[in-house]
Amino acid sequence: MGEFTMPSLGPDMEEGTLLEWLVGPGDTVHRGDLVAVVDTAKAAVEVETFEDGVVDRLLVEPGTTVTVGTPLAVLAAPGAAPSPAPVTTAAAPRTTPLVRRLAAELGVDLASVVGTAPAGRITQEDVRHAAAAPAEAAPATLAPATRRRVTPYARRLAAELGVDLEALPARDGEPVRVADVRAAAGPTEAPAPVAAPPAPAPVDPMRATIAAVMSRSKREIPHYYLSTTVDLADALDWMHRRNLDLPLAERLVPAALLLKAAALAAREVPEVNGFWADGRFVPGEGVHLGVAVSLRGGGLVAPALHEADRMPLPDVMHGLRDLVTRARGGRLRGRELTEATLTVTNLGDQGVESVHGVIHPPQVALVGFGRVVRRPWAVGDLLGIRPVVTLTLAADHRATDGFTGGRFLTAVDRILQQPEEL
């Protein structure tokens, strides 16, 4: 990893203002490439990098004045992929063009922001909040300097179909429209016209697999569902404090805490961690959490995070990123897809408040986390605004009863109240 710093462009220059980025994360740069425009006291100057590499992260947004020598960007070794997005960045959250622009200006990754407006929409306030608390926005990634123009409906559909808007071919002056998104999504994703009967579509193998497995689950497994609301104030406070001391790349996101808590609770209540096979429950050997990852282009996989209950939190973070990156890159190892003993699905960033999931057979339970929302909450006899999350459990009634499921949820809650022990 290297850094690109504010250059000194003259004997009297002490600081400069970054006017514009000419590159974005993921761009490969070579020594001598122009990467940014900097305003000095005299003129706007295009400045070059003196290293080869891949732009990993932009650290300073345009308009910022910094002293000479301040790191402006992190460069990774040639050929490296940029830092992965957090686990749940399956799709762009719904928000407005203004907010997206602000996020780009403030260097906030919208996917890591919890929207507080109705339907989970992200407001300017949320973005500013995230910018002020960098820990929550980890890892911060600046949007490309010139954002693609996308119609609202196209952006929404792209999110629904898992189409990467940035990957679409550019047309001069034309925004990305729904037709472009549909074309990129491929024929399987083209919805039928409203008034016409749906045309038969070719079968997507992954969809077919999901269909078979989930049908089997609902056919065979007598599900029961439990839910509870967990106060996350202490856990998030602890996380924010801890993040202050961590380099950007290692900062924690709430999802990691939730995963770890679920893993510890599964160790404590082993009846939910394992398989139903041959008419009986077989406990899992170790807690291997299946992390549900939605794929761009549609579909879902839940690769296992091995021994999640024994992993220190930074490793959970790292493991998450690694799994998501490889899942989306199609580079999962086969056994990762079958070894999970308990699946966790987190749909919070989609604005979902509670998840009533379908168990992935032969597992016997599925843990769901919704969106972290701020709610009026009684603490003792006082009413306060606290971040809370709805925690759910779908469990196989053949293997456990509600009593056991309840113990599991209680355990997760208790563990999250003692974050320092995570």
Added chain:
Amino acid sequence: MTTTTPTTTPTTGTPTGTVETTYREALREGLRDALRGDDRVFLMGEDVGSYGGCFGVSLGLLEEFGPERVRDTPLSESAFVGAGIGAAVAGMRPVVEVMTVNFSLLALDQIMNNAATLLHMSGGQFAVPLVIRMTTGGGRQLAAQHSHSLEGWYAHIPGLKVVAPATLEDARGMLAAALADPDPVLLFEHGSLYNTKGTLPAEPAPVDIAHAAVRRSGTDVTVLAYGGMLPRALAAADDLASAGISAEVVDLRVLRPLDEAAVLASVRRTHRAVVVDEGWRSGSLAAEVAARIAEQAFYDLDAPVARVCTAEVPLPYAHQLEDAALPSAETIAAAARSCFGGGHG
């Protein structure tokens, strides 16, 4: 007090139970039905009696109903509109005709400060069941003062209902619906529509004054229009169809209260919207419609909402200038095409 009488006098009866008629005749039929059906109804305005109405709408009604119920008034818009309000409060069902929308400005105090507010100011005690009809719109080389489209102004005012019949069916049926309403209704007749010919069922079916109507179904873009702009929107849809674009044409019909649900439903189907309004663009009804779409269907839009309005100039007399100022089928179609970007031009 209300009596029921046969409701039509077909101009030309046909064996299939339809009549050939015009927008003007359909309006007259609506008036005649109302005068026959309810003796609280009377028509009052400038030249509605002996002259037969400036645009011939009330021709023959004086002879049929007499001068008490078809009342010529002095050119005193404020007094006779206000008198209509007072008479409505006192139990009548007046239909006040204001010759053209520009003259209604002389009665604006009565319409705005009394008709629209009496019910509310009185805490619900005094309703005003009044209908005010007037001619609106340009396109007839009548120059600046006779060519306004100010219905959007009136649609700004809480307490009023504003309707704009664009079809023969609405021309015949909207008056009855307006008279049945307990509150003041302004009915805008577009001057360019009076000679529109067509066929109606001999037996009128009731129409409502609550809903917009889809006049042409389509899947690719919604064109929202009303009154005199409806024929142009439909012509634009024909043109677009030949280019492979399926336009849905929605006739707003009721400008206040707007049938928001119908507008949004159509836009959510087509993901594109063109709002056509003969009013000037700034602060227009089109602005209101576009804003509601942006507020409530933003995430369904695949293109910015487009507007086609009258150029911001008092309408000139010279025909080529007037034509250029008004929305046309061509400008409407062009706005619709712009919703698809460069590739569909």
Added chain:
Amino acid sequence: MSARRASRTSRTDPAAEHRRDLLRTMVLIRRFEETCAELYSAGRIRGFLHLYVGEEAVATGVMSALEPDETVVTTYREHGHALAKGVTAEPLMAEMFGKVTGCSRGRGGSMHVFDRDTHFLGGNAVVAGGIPLAVGVALADRMQGRDRVTACFFGDGAFAEGELHESLNLAALWRLPVLLCCENNLYAMGTALVKEHAQTDLALRASSYGVRSWAVDGMDVLAVEEAARRAVDEIRGGAGPHFLELRTYRFRAHSMYDADRYRDKAEIERWKERDPIDALAARLDADGVLGEAARSAIEADVAAELERAVAAAAEAPEEPVSDLLRFVHSEEPA
């Protein structure tokens, strides 16, 4: 002595009883307005407040000539008209307080008093804006065969607005049963009649429309009543609209917001010498049908009524904000 005579006569003399009723109405109006001024100063009444002090004889005299089912249309200085027409102090005061028990549910306030039960079609903020309405009510009465007269009140300022002239012409043209009562208090807000009109003889101008017109001493309730009765009788007989120019004066400023810089103090004092309440009381005294005790009784009775009205208004509930959008459109079909 005279008080004893008054109480003795009151049981036997309907005319005296009637005149004492007129006095009581004028006192009620006067004290109501004074109470409003006090409450306004204390911040308990807000908005614009235009008081009728000095002009009580006009409303009292004209209303006395009307039947209960006859409609009155008026302007924003209408507390006196409302009280004289039969709106009681309690809902009227509640309206000042903006309470839901107000005669307009608190939606109108001082300037927009409405009351269906007493056929009181409200105060209009545009000085001539109510006149066309009155013409319309008269038209409806005529078309529906009701033998009623509609009275319309407006000030000298209305003569400068076109709506008055349009309406006078229309009423005369159609010979409608409407009594047009012009309260000429010599000022349109702060502009003196002579500064606003080339021809200041308002009765003369009204008559030019073919409307029978009289100028009346608006400080003499008996004169006003007599003129109104004569006009109403004529109108009922089919003579068409009549116009009364009621020459009067307001003792207070145009509204609570007015520093009254445009009037000479001496002029105000001269008019106060012609106070309509004192004038009537003096005549009743002279005729031996009032007296100190009776006058005190009226004052005490009115004071008690107003005390109840203020207390009720203060305690009355406000209309819930959830009802905000009511009465924009009718809640029942036509």
